[in-house]
Amino acid sequence: MKETYNGEDVLVRDVEVQGRRVNITIEGGRFAAIGEDAGGEADVVIDGRGAVAIPGLYNTHTHAAMTLLRGYADDMILQEWLSEKIWPLEAHLTGEDVYWGTQLACLEMIRSGTVGFNDMYFFMEDAARAVETMGIKAQLSYGFIDLFDEEKREKEIKATKALASSIQAMNNPRIKAAVGPHSVYTVSEEGLSWCAEFSRQQDINIHVHLAETEKEVTDCVAKTGVRPTQVLDRCGLLTPRTVAAHCCWLDSDDCALLGDRGVFASHNPASNMKLAVGRAMPYGLLKERGAGLCLGTDGCSSNNNLDMFEEMKFAALLQKFFWHSPTILPAGEALQMATANGAAALGFEGGQLEVGAPADLVLLDRRAACNTPLYNPTSNAVYACNGGAVTTVLCDGRVLMQDRVVPGEAEVLDGARQAIAGLLERHRASVSE
Numbered sequence: 001m002k003e004t005y006n007g008e009d010v011l012v013r014d015v016e017v018q019g020r021r022v023n024i025t026i027e028g029g030r031f032a033a034i035g036e037d038a039g040g041e042a043d044v045v046i047d048g049r050g051a052v053a054i055p056g057l058y059n060t061h062t063h064a065a066m067t068l069l070r071g072y073a074d075d076m077i078l079q080e081w082l083s084e085k086i087w088p089l090e091a092h093l094t095g096e097d098v099y100w101g102t103q104l105a106c107l108e109m110i111r112s113g114t115v116g117f118n119d120m121y122f123f124m125e126d127a128a129r130a131v132e133t134m135g136i137k138a139q140l141s142y143g144f145i146d147l148f149d150e151e152k153r154e155k156e157i158k159a160t161k162a163l164a165s166s167i168q169a170m171n172n173p174r175i176k177a178a179v180g181p182h183s184v185y186t187v188s189e190e191g192l193s194w195c196a197e198f199s200r201q202q203d204i205n206i207h208v209h210l211a212e213t214e215k216e217v218t219d220c221v222a223k224t225g226v227r228p229t230q231v232l233d234r235c236g237l238l239t240p241r242t243v244a245a246h247c248c249w250l251d252s253d254d255c256a257l258l259g260d261r262g263v264f265a266s267h268n269p270a271s272n273m274k275l276a277v278g279r280a281m282p283y284g285l286l287k288e289r290g291a292g293l294c295l296g297t298d299g300c301s302s303n304n305n306l307d308m309f310e311e312m313k314f315a316a317l318l319q320k321f322f323w324h325s326p327t328i329l330p331a332g333e334a335l336q337m338a339t340a341n342g343a344a345a346l347g348f349e350g351g352q353l354e355v356g357a358p359a360d361l362v363l364l365d366r367r368a369a370c371n372t373p374l375y376n377p378t379s380n381a382v383y384a385c386n387g388g389a390v391t392t393v394l395c396d397g398r399v400l401m402q403d404r405v406v407p408g409e410a411e412v413l414d415g416a417r418q419a420i421a422g423l424l425e426r427h428r429a430s431v432s433e
């Protein structure tokens, strides 16, 4: 992807922010002024007439390269879906596949207003290359799965260390390494504890799945005598630097523990509904207990897209439906989860339309049907629009999409199509052997 911003100053003229028509100036990748009188000389001028501005969105749980598996296996029970369909195909993935799959994911995210994401997958050095090419921000973790086997654990430790070193060597402020123990049902307590210690040593964040299904909780209690949240806690994995994805089957003690430890709970409503996990994240309790609250799409195999507008709406609707409360998770909170909270969860500064903040900016088509009428722009963004309303996206002041044009899009789509063909061919060959 050809970057269209290389340190230039940007002026977005005549754009609507919360019902006010303003100009926005960007200097050194940060918002310099926002107001009726803002303006002056700029290297890049964007016409904001006919646009509504919101902060850039942050997706706090995904497996980006799973774009290549979109629609490959649907309508199944989680454990069968993973063990019978997803893992056998993933066994044939190559680094090149992950490179193209992650670029495809970034393209889709940019098109729908996401400027940063939290990823857990394999071949993450290749994912990092893809993120750098696309100009978006990401926190990347190698999915650590030791299956309670010491030899496998050593391999996972090596891969986790290698990713941290290679991301450090990239020296790109938009790309961070994290440690990614998959879950309590795929990683031993020795593995979980190693991950916690490595995160402390390296000063990097933690990305883990937690309490996605009832089975995860009952199996864990049967095996260890305690719940998954307690296992993570005794291994040192519950910290203010932790993003715990799903958090559906938490009880009130779990919520208190996540709040006390300052963990961010990433709500993934579309994936949870599609996989019928049977329970919505206890948003109200987590909020009351002071846990961080953010949103994620999960991978494209269980969603099946990366549209954070859909996720905001699903989150608000699922919470209202499941907890029998039309007032829970109002639109403003959904937007906050998808922007400032998401950025904070990943340790990025962005997600706020404020002077001094990194210039993560999304323009929506003000004249689109979903924005007509526009009594309350937040309501329209959360309940009426989806990513299709996004016209222009800036990440740290860099223009990644302007008037719906993402430079290099055709090349990404082509590369992804070729990767999918190769992956299916390798899988077919192995089955017929």
Ligand SMILES: CSC[C@H]1O[C@@H](n2cnc3c(O)ncnc32)[C@H](O)[C@@H]1O
Pocket (backbone or CB within 6 Å): 063, 082, 086, 087, 090, 120, 121, 122, 142, 143, 144, 145, 182, 209, 212, 271, 298, 299, 302
């Ligand atoms: C080790 S990388 C991540 C690993 O997780 C798998 N995965 C995708 N979606 C889910 C989900 O909802 N729950 C648990 N695991 C999931 C993915 O296919 C990779 O193998």
Ligand SMILES: [Zn+2]
Pocket (backbone or CB within 6 Å): 061, 062, 063, 209, 245, 298, 299
């Ligand atoms: Zn996941």
